[in-house]
Amino acid sequence: MDAREEAVLSVENLKVAFDTDLGQAEILRGLSYRLQKGKVLAVVGESGCGKTLHALSILKLLPPGGKISQGRILFKGKDILSLPPEELRQLRGGKISMIFQDPMTSLNPIRTIGKQLTETILAHRKMSKLRAQAKALSLLKQVGIANARERIKQYPFEFSGGQRQRIMIAMALCLHPEILIADEPTTALDVTIQAQILKLIKKLQAKNEMAAIFITHNLAIVADVADEVLVLYGGYCVEKAPVQALFASPLHPYTQGLLGSLVSVNKKQEKLPAIEGYPPVAGQELPGCPFAPRCPRATQQCLAQLPALQENNGHAVRCWHWEKKV
Amino acid sequence: MTAPIIVKNLVKAYGSTGWFGRKAEKVILQNISFTLRENDVLGLVGESGCGKTTLAKVVLGLEKYQSGSVQVFGQELKSCSKKEMQALRRRMQVVFQDPYSSLDPRQSVRQILSEPWDIHSLHKSKTLRQEKLEALMRSVGLDPQHLDRYPHEFSGGQRQRIAIARALALEPQILVADEPVSALDVSVQAQVLNLLKNICRQRGLGMLFISHDFAVARFLCDRIAVMYQGHILEMGETEQLLQNPQHPYTEALLSAVPLPDPALQKNKASVPFVSEPKRCAQTGCVYAARCNYYKAEICNGVNGDNLSQNDDKYCACVRMPFKDKKSRFAV
Numbered sequence: 001m002d003a004r005e006e007a008v009l010s011v012e013n014l015k016v017a018f019d020t021d022l023g024q025a026e027i028l029r030g031l032s033y034r035l036q037k038g039k040v041l042a043v044v045g046e047s048g049c050g051k052t053l054h055a056l057s058i059l060k061l062l063p064p065g066g067k068i069s070q071g072r073i074l075f076k077g078k079d080i081l082s083l084p085p086e087e088l089r090q091l092r093g094g095k096i097s098m099i100f101q102d103p104m105t106s107l108n109p110i111r112t113i114g115k116q117l118t119e120t121i122l123a124h125r126k127m128s129k130l131r132a133q134a135k136a137l138s139l140l141k142q143v144g145i146a147n148a149r150e151r152i153k154q155y156p157f158e159f160s161g162g163q164r165q166r167i168m169i170a171m172a173l174c175l176h177p178e179i180l181i182a183d184e185p186t187t188a189l190d191v192t193i194q195a196q197i198l199k200l201i202k203k204l205q206a207k208n209e210m211a212a213i214f215i216t217h218n219l220a221i222v223a224d225v226a227d228e229v230l231v232l233y234g235g236y237c238v239e240k241a242p243v244q245a246l247f248a249s250p251l252h253p254y255t256q257g258l259l260g261s262l263v264s265v266n267k268k269q270e271k272l273p274a275i276e277g278y279p280p281v282a283g284q285e286l287p288g289c290p291f292a293p294r295c296p297r298a299t300q301q302c303l304a305q306l307p308a309l310q311e312n313n314g315h316a317v318r319c320w321h322w323e324k325k326v
Numbered sequence: 327m328t329a330p331i332i333v334k335n336l337v338k339a340y341g342s343t344g345w346f347g348r349k350a351e352k353v354i355l356q357n358i359s360f361t362l363r364e365n366d367v368l369g370l371v372g373e374s375g376c377g378k379t380t381l382a383k384v385v386l387g388l389e390k391y392q393s394g395s396v397q398v399f400g401q402e403l404k405s406c407s408k409k410e411m412q413a414l415r416r417r418m419q420v421v422f423q424d425p426y427s428s429l430d431p432r433q434s435v436r437q438i439l440s441e442p443w444d445i446h447s448l449h450k451s452k453t454l455r456q457e458k459l460e461a462l463m464r465s466v467g468l469d470p471q472h473l474d475r476y477p478h479e480f481s482g483g484q485r486q487r488i489a490i491a492r493a494l495a496l497e498p499q500i501l502v503a504d505e506p507v508s509a510l511d512v513s514v515q516a517q518v519l520n521l522l523k524n525i526c527r528q529r530g531l532g533m534l535f536i537s538h539d540f541a542v543a544r545f546l547c548d549r550i551a552v553m554y555q556g557h558i559l560e561m562g563e564t565e566q567l568l569q570n571p572q573h574p575y576t577e578a579l580l581s582a583v584p585l586p587d588p589a590l591q592k593n594k595a596s597v598p599f600v601s602e603p604k605r606c607a608q609t610g611c612v613y614a615a616r617c618n619y620y621k622a623e624i625c626n627g628v629n630g631d632n633l634s635q636n637d638d639k640y641c642a643c644v645r646m647p648f649k650d651k652k653s654r655f656a657v
């Protein structure tokens with residue numbers, strides 16, 4: 001079979017730009033990848049690198065002022081960007097669903113959890129209200145909400161942050177989507193609840209053969225859930241590799257710095273090898289490699305010219321000097 | 327000399343008058359005791375809502391407390407006058423979590439950093455101030471030429487450096503840091519952690535460091551206190567506590583920490599963590615409702631807080647199920 005047919009989602013040269021007072025600012029500058037069925041892709045990057053915008057553009061939910069200036073997003077071979085509104089609506093929540101970053105603000109505060117869950121189900125499936133309610137109940141049990149029969153009648157404020165996030169997950173999973181997009185699903189949560197939620201997503205993902213995109217800045221989560229990792233910096237993909245390869249032998253100096261600067265809980269460290277400098281501001285124009293100003297290996301060439309993404313045995317890197325040892 | 331901060335049997339509750347004048351009281355801190363010595367970095371680690379920030383506020387004199395004693399540099403906070411409190415604040419400063427909301431957007435860095443001196447009437451001469459400001463900026467790794475910029479012109483990491491510089495302006499002896507790196511990007515977090523460590527070393531500062539992240543605490547702290555629902559459940563030297571946790575809660579928390587290594591992550595043995603109470607909590611151990619090692623006849627009726635308390639090592643569990651077991655973080 002052709003690799004392209006197998007992929008549930010393929011993103012080709014995606015560019016996203018924003019209108020600003022100073023003209024157009026390009027935030028995402030050409031992103032390409034393929035997501036296979038049942039696999040987990042992690043998109044890693046710091047604030048302003050375009051990782052959230054990339055997720056929003058898959059569902060065509062870009063905030064006002066933002067637009068996809070180039071590229072294609074194919075869901076099972078169909079271009080999402082040219083779908084008519086009705087089909088797009090079917091896709092959102094039905095085939096591709098998303099867990100948003102902030103569980104506090106993404107639930108409707110004046111409707112009960114049960115209403116919100118059944119609403120989602122009824123919007124996509126033809127079934128009686130009663131059956132939808134039963135389904136919502138079983139979902140709440142699946143995500144580990146104790147006493148679900150009582151709690152389904154409660155409002156969001158009656159739940160803790162972790163519970164609300166689990167309700168969001170229940171809502172995202174209720175129609176067995178083929179792709180789950182999780183934007184920093186555990187950032188606001190304690191480690192204990194984070195561990196539970198990751199376990200839950202992994203379990204459901206294995207059961208339903210669902211593909212997932214995890215957007216995060218937490219490399220420990222990446223190590224836990226991902227099959228493939230895509231590292232974004234300054235709007236470019238700077239490295240893309242299977243998870244083992246990335247952690248064992250990162251090629252891009254940014255990835256190396258990122259892994260090196262992690263505070264580790266399993267060893268005692270005296271000083272952290274931090275990356276000097278600060279990440280570029282979103283949309284900042286840079287002629288060369290976006291990482292060059294902070295890079296220990298940077299040369300004149302790096303500052304002037306953008307390196308291409310080169311692939312070797314499934315491990316792609318965007319660097320002029322990736323073969324050099326540091 | 328006495329230790330800078332001595333807290334004994336502290337109890338703090340938020341009270342409110344409910345419907346029809348009924349009193350509703352929620353106990354936030356229960357029977358907390360610890361000592362922060364000179365040059366010592368003590369980490370307070372726990373889940374959100376366990377009371378670690380409230381504890382820091384009490385120590386800073388920003389919140390009142392019901393009973394117990396909080397002594398800062400030998401002075402009982404409860405009986406401090408306003409003037410005495412201001413003098414104490416010169417020796418004790420704070421860095422907050424979010425550098426986006428803790429700096430006044432209308433003040434330039436120069437104003438932000440010299441405001442503490444205005445309040446305490448220090449360094450009044452213009453040239454001296456300029457010198458001091460420049461030294462301050464350099465000490466936190468910022469360019470002194472940026473003194474007249476405003477907070478919005480800086481990135482998150484730089485802002486947190488400004489917040490640290492402001493805390494250092496009065497040359498305090500104690501720093502209270504409430505999750506100072508949790509809002510920062512990964513690559514910048516390491517810079518700020520290195521900075522905090524250096525500052526504490528060079529200036530001999532004592533620090534009360536609040537965090538939910540064991541990795542950060544291990545890097546920075548000499549000792550760690552693990553908090554749960556307003557109680558300190560375990561306290562000890564960082565390395566000892568991480569390598570050989572005594573309390574079931576500490577063990578459960580540690581087992582939930584994800585490791586940035588796919589190989590280790592795959593074969594980690596996880597302790598089932600219970601977030602919903604398994605059983606109705608009885609009088610006795612606060613953690614009983616979620617504990618994996620609960621035994622009714624032993625755990626009910628025994629309040630861990632009454633176990634012998636030692637400043638350096640403390641565990642509020644009567645059972646101590648893993649006396650000789652090493653954690654997965656043992657070297």
